[in-house]
Amino acid sequence: MAKYYAVRKGKKTGIFTNWDETKAQVSGYPGAQYKSFKAKADAEAYLKDEEEKPSSDFKKGKTPLVHWTNEVVVYTDGGSRNTGNVQGGHVKASDKAAWAYRIEVDDTVIPGSGGEFGATNNRMEIMALREALRKLVSLNLTDREILIVMDSTYVLNAINKGWMKGWKRNGWKRSSGKLLNKELWQELDRLLPQFSKLRYEWTKGHATNDGNIFVDELLNQTMDEMPDKGAKQPHVSHKPTKAHLTKPEVSAPALKKEPVIKKAEPTVADKAATERSVNDIAESLKKLGF
Structure with missing residues (x-):
């Protein structure tokens, strides 16, 4: 027998014929108001906020929700x-x-x-x-x-x-x-x-x-x-992976840098002395027959 779900207060109001669709309208909605009926007329009366009368579908021994x-x-x-x-x-x-x-x-x-x-x-x-x-x-x-x-x-x-x-x-x-x-x-x-x-x-x-x-x-x-118990869950693992078994890498200590000593630039006097030394050497070689 068909059932009618009347949603008077919810995300969407009206009459629905299956629970899944009804739940989508009332789940999480503050103060949701809804009831199920065996007769569509009773569901319509509930939406209109009229007096709810038990339908003739409720036979002796059956308990209505009203x-x-x-x-x-x-x-x-x-x-x-x-x-x-x-x-x-x-x-x-x-x-x-x-x-x-x-x-x-x-x-x-x-x-x-x-x-x-x-x-x-x-x-x-x-x-x-x-x-x-x-x-x-x-x-x-x-x-x-x-x-x-x-x-x-x-x-x-x-x-x-x-x-x-x-x-x-x-x-x-x-x-x-x-x-x-x-x-x-x-x-x-x-x-x-x-x-x-x-x-x-x-x-x-x-x-x-x-x-x-x-x-x-x-x-x-x-x-x-409910998920099946024992089913593989994402992001959850209690078994060690290769990453867990690998020894951690140890970085080598940084080498101590020695201070760099810059050579002093030659002065004019140094250059002149060097030039005289070169000339003297050339003159000596000339006398020796070179």
């Missing part, structure tokens, strides 16, 4: 392209992983995403929530009603079922041993109490929730843009 309260809605998601998701598999150091969030507040959409190598899905899910909470704190939204929507039962159960509190009581350890991603759970434990009106909602991943689909596409785009 919200009727002053609630801040946050979507988070994490993913990893690794072999650890199969039985007996392990995450490789070169596997790409990423997280993403989408914050909808007062007709403004604020997305965020990042990636790293060698991380699991669970780590990225925690990272997504942590980064979203950090952003909410920086936006001074801690006193607002906030709905967090995610598809990770692992993270939701850790918060809602008290797993995290139990780990904390146990010195941030699980009853079975080491707690993975301990530092992330500890930071969530510091962030969550700053919010007075948080509630959570689970959604099926990669299904019908537009917000969840948005963050899933965003984190996959982040992984697409």
